[in-house]
Amino acid sequence: xxxTFLLTALLLGTGLAYAQELxxxxxxxxxxxxxxxxxxxxxxxxxxxFNGSVLGKAAFSKSANxxxxxxxxxxxxxxxxxxxxxxxTTTDSVGYHCVWLPLKDQAKFESLLGKGNIQRQASSSRLTxxxxxxxxxxxxxxxxxxxxxxxxxxxxxxxxxxxxxxxxLDYQPPVIVDSVSVTDVAATPPDSADLVITVPPPIxxxxxxxxxxxxxxQQKADDLYNNYTKSYAEQENLKKGLALKWxxxxxxxxxxxxxxxxxxxxxxxxxxxxxxxxxxxVRNLSHVLAPAFSMLGFRNPAASRSSLSGFKTVTGQxxxxxxxxxxxxxxxxxxxxxxxxxxIYSRKLNxxxxxxxxxxxxxxxxxxxxxxxxxxxxxxxxxxxxxxxYLFGEEAEVADLAADIFSTVVDEKSIGKVIxxxxxxxxxxxxxxxxxxxxYEYEGDDFDAEPVEKTKTEPSPDFLFMFxxxxxxxxxxxxxxxxxxxxxxxxxxxxKVIKGSDxxxxxxxxxxxxxxxGSSQAxxxxxxxxxxxxKTSARHRSLLSRNAMSFYFxxxxxxxxxxxxxxxxxxxxLRFNEVLKGMGNVYLRSGGVRKxxxxxxxxxxxxxxxxxxxxxxxxxxxxxxx
Amino acid sequence: MxxxxxxxxxxxxxxxxxxxxxxxxxxxxxxxxxxxxxxxxLSQSRSKVASLMLLDSVNGYKVPSQQKIRQEMAEAAAxxxxxxxxSNVKSxxxxxxxxxxxxxxxxxxxxxxxxxxxxxxxxxxxxxxxxSYSFNTSLLQFKRNYQHITSARTEYAKxxxxxxxxxxxxxxxxxxxFEQQVASVSNRQAAxxxxxxxxxxxxxxxxxxxxKTNISNTVQLKK
Numbered sequence: 001x002x003x004t005f006l007l008t009a010l011l012l013g014t015g016l017a018y019a020q021e022l023x024x025x026x027x028x029x030x031x032x033x034x035x036x037x038x039x040x041x042x043x044x045x046x047x048x049x050f051n052g053s054v055l056g057k058a059a060f061s062k063s064a065n066x067x068x069x070x071x072x073x074x075x076x077x078x079x080x081x082x083x084x085x086x087x088x089t090t091t092d093s094v095g096y097h098c099v100w101l102p103l104k105d106q107a108k109f110e111s112l113l114g115k116g117n118i119q120r121q122a123s124s125s126r127l128t129x130x131x132x133x134x135x136x137x138x139x140x141x142x143x144x145x146x147x148x149x150x151x152x153x154x155x156x157x158x159x160x161x162x163x164x165x166x167x168x169l170d171y172q173p174p175v176i177v178d179s180v181s182v183t184d185v186a187a188t189p190p191d192s193a194d195l196v197i198t199v200p201p202p203i204x205x206x207x208x209x210x211x212x213x214x215x216x217x218q219q220k221a222d223d224l225y226n227n228y229t230k231s232y233a234e235q236e237n238l239k240k241g242l243a244l245k246w247x248x249x250x251x252x253x254x255x256x257x258x259x260x261x262x263x264x265x266x267x268x269x270x271x272x273x274x275x276x277x278x279x280x281x282v283r284n285l286s287h288v289l290a291p292a293f294s295m296l297g298f299r300n301p302a303a304s305r306s307s308l309s310g311f312k313t314v315t316g317q318x319x320x321x322x323x324x325x326x327x328x329x330x331x332x333x334x335x336x337x338x339x340x341x342x343x344i345y346s347r348k349l350n351x352x353x354x355x356x357x358x359x360x361x362x363x364x365x366x367x368x369x370x371x372x373x374x375x376x377x378x379x380x381x382x383x384x385x386x387x388x389x390y391l392f393g394e395e396a397e398v399a400d401l402a403a404d405i406f407s408t409v410v411d412e413k414s415i416g417k418v419i420x421x422x423x424x425x426x427x428x429x430x431x432x433x434x435x436x437x438x439x440y441e442y443e444g445d446d447f448d449a450e451p452v453e454k455t456k457t458e459p460s461p462d463f464l465f466m467f468x469x470x471x472x473x474x475x476x477x478x479x480x481x482x483x484x485x486x487x488x489x490x491x492x493x494x495x496k497v498i499k500g501s502d503x504x505x506x507x508x509x510x511x512x513x514x515x516x517x518g519s520s521q522a523x524x525x526x527x528x529x530x531x532x533x534x535k536t537s538a539r540h541r542s543l544l545s546r547n548a549m550s551f552y553f554x555x556x557x558x559x560x561x562x563x564x565x566x567x568x569x570x571x572x573x574l575r576f577n578e579v580l581k582g583m584g585n586v587y588l589r590s591g592g593v594r595k596x597x598x599x600x601x602x603x604x605x606x607x608x609x610x611x612x613x614x615x616x617x618x619x620x621x622x623x624x625x626x
Numbered sequence: 627m628x629x630x631x632x633x634x635x636x637x638x639x640x641x642x643x644x645x646x647x648x649x650x651x652x653x654x655x656x657x658x659x660x661x662x663x664x665x666x667x668l669s670q671s672r673s674k675v676a677s678l679m680l681l682d683s684v685n686g687y688k689v690p691s692q693q694k695i696r697q698e699m700a701e702a703a704a705x706x707x708x709x710x711x712x713s714n715v716k717s718x719x720x721x722x723x724x725x726x727x728x729x730x731x732x733x734x735x736x737x738x739x740x741x742x743x744x745x746x747x748x749x750x751x752x753x754x755x756x757x758s759y760s761f762n763t764s765l766l767q768f769k770r771n772y773q774h775i776t777s778a779r780t781e782y783a784k785x786x787x788x789x790x791x792x793x794x795x796x797x798x799x800x801x802x803x804f805e806q807q808v809a810s811v812s813n814r815q816a817a818x819x820x821x822x823x824x825x826x827x828x829x830x831x832x833x834x835x836x837x838k839t840n841i842s843n844t845v846q847l848k849k
């Protein structure tokens with residue numbers, strides 16, 4: 001027993017040390033790292049269970065008939081007991097997407113790579129993808145995949161491009177003048193000095209000659225375009241060659257790297273948690289967002305990189321505990337942004353809202369609490385910091401001006417009283433609602449069309465929405481006006497919407513400085529009279545009152561509501577219900593800003609009797625795939 | 627997260643299950659002239675249609691606005707007005723019940739051959755309807771020829787299951803009314819009215835798409 005324990009400890013120790021070794025080969029300056037703890041994953045679900053699962057089968061379905069292709073995850077040659085990593089590094093001119101894979105069987109791994117031109121070296125082997133987009137380097141212990149991407153903002157600067165033997169192509173399509181329709185070219189001078197007229201002014205009297213000139217102009221334009229596309233292809237090839245050369249150098253550097261690498265970074269080290277199956281760490285979100293905005297076509301990426309300075313480290317951890325799946329995310333903010341968000345999230349949800357949640361019956365809810373006054377107050381500053389530079393490019397002052405006008409015009413205090421900033425939306429039921437529709441019957445002597453009104457049932461949610469308003473005079477006036485115009489019908493303190501869409505019944509009322517909108521007449525009558533008495537569970541109370549934002553979905557409650565003949569007649573509902581039955585509750589919560597960090601947590605409870613939440617997830621996927 | 631996605635996918639499938647009616651009515655005089663009315667009735671799915679019309683697109687398909695639908699209808703009507711032998715074109719759209727109707731007079735029933743398909747196409751509704759109509763005044767014989775297009779089946783097969791659900795309960799109804807009594811009809815699915823002067827043929831649109839139903843019909847009137 002003691003020997004077995006010692007041996008296990010030794011093996012585990014070796015595994016950990018090796019995982020650590022691969023991690024040290026992630027460069028210290030990496031911008032983002034994702035860790036997949038393969039060993040932990042396969043502790044929770046065995047390799048055989050994975051291979052037999054819907055996901056396992058789907059992953060290898062395409063290679064089922066090819067004996068040379070892998071059939072199971074074990075055929076990949078990857079060490080399923082060690083960690084795998086993705087990381088992204090960047091310089092001012094190039095970014096590298098890289099993957100470190102621990103290997104167990106080099107031969108099996110090589111069989112995945114096909115019949116490419118493998119370069120064998122003393123300590124490693126290398127393969128370059130046919131399209132030169134990726135370099136794969138490996139030995140018997142590990143494989144490194146490097147995929148480079150040159151940075152457009154760097155190569156948009158002529159001097160930078162020239163330094164690497166590249167040219168910036170400036171293609172301007174020529175303007176072809178319609179030789180027949182133009183009668184007085186001299187009278188219409190070009191608007192811009194840059195305008196290129198490729199044909200001389202045609203002479204209307206000599207249409208044939210003008211047509212020939214137009215043909216020549218077209219030919220010239222075609223030649224220009226063809227030359228451009230040829231040059232473009234040449235430049236792209238040069239870029240590809242440059243990127244590949246750099247990727248090979250980077251791969252060699254990483255493969256033989258020594259030292260602590262990223263493990264020496266305190267922020268990264270703090271983010272490590274071996275209990276998580278997968279983790280993500282992003283050094284600085286601003287640095288990731290800026291090139292992303294650049295790729296999306298926003299101008300002035302260089303400026304946007306400095307403007308988006310408020311967002312810092314982002315971390316995410318995915319856990320599969322025995323009883324729940326947890327996705328925990330955290331985003332660090334700089335002090336200015338954190339102070340702004342602290343003010344925005346300074347409001348708690350109105351405690352009176354808790355009286356309107358029936359935890360036993362509610363299918364789900366969504367709540368949020370922000371301070372409208374603070375939000376409107378900090379909004380212009382936020383807009384100035386984040387919006388103008390990447391959205392408006394050189395016209396940033398337009399955004400500045402817009403922010404100042406907004407700040408001047410808006411009375412934050414008054415609006416903050418009308419809509420305080422907290423709201424709760426509760427879905428209480430889903431029922432079959434009778435709706436009318438028009439059809440035609442042809443029962444007459446001559447099959448004359450007779451329009452008839454018929455009824456049918458449709459699924460309709462019963463919901464209750466509420467928000468706080470300390471100054472609801474504007475809503476009182478709106479309700480009075482609605483009644484006067486015949487849109488609303490008053491029954492005591494309750495207003496029923498009688499005009500507009502009949503897809504859902506709508507009732508409105510205001511009580512205790514809360515504006516209510518609901519679809520259930522009975523519940524809304526109780527709300528209006530103040531006689532509603534609902535039981536909110538301690539868990540829901542905590543979720544709602546302690547968080548700036550919360551979400552809850554109760555699949556089993558929904559399943560119970562759907563378990564009637566009327567619902568289960570529908571095959572889709574029947575299938576849906578089978579999945580719901582086996583699901584646990586889902587929660588999402590965000591507590592706002594604490595210690596300059598915004599956190600959010602998604603929890604999906606293990607709704608079955610599986611040994612852990614990963615096995616539960618696999619069972620759920622299998623049920624949904626049926 | 628997977629659970630949320632699952633729920634959303636299944637809910638969208640539920641949302642899109644609906645049905646609609648297409649009704650084609652032709653009133654034919656002894657000289658071969660008459661009136662025709664084409665009605666598209668989405669009333670039974672109106673709450674779903676109303677919800678969908680709040681969206682810009684559904685399942686990758688662009689959802690037309692009320693204004694766009696009115697414009698399409700006006701264009702269809704304008705097209706009809708210019709068609710040979712067609713007169714008195716009227717169109718209406720009821721956005722409370724989601725019913726669209728277009729009616730017109732024709733000098734000869736042959737004038738409306740292929741019109742149904744053209745109108746449906748102009749309203750951006752795919753149709754497999756390869757119609758031709760004729761009336762032999764001397765034989766007093768009305769013919770409605772229909773040919774199934776196999777590509778309709780192929781196109782339908784390409785649709786996602788949630789999109790296919792739209793056609794599940796959709797129906798097509800054709801009614802032909804005459805001044806004379808009907809002596810016989812060639813299509814067994816066709817019914818003759820109590821007055822003996824009208825013929826009705828109903829089909830599920832899916833059966834038309836599949837080619838399981840043929841709505842061709844020869845109506846022989848009494849001399």
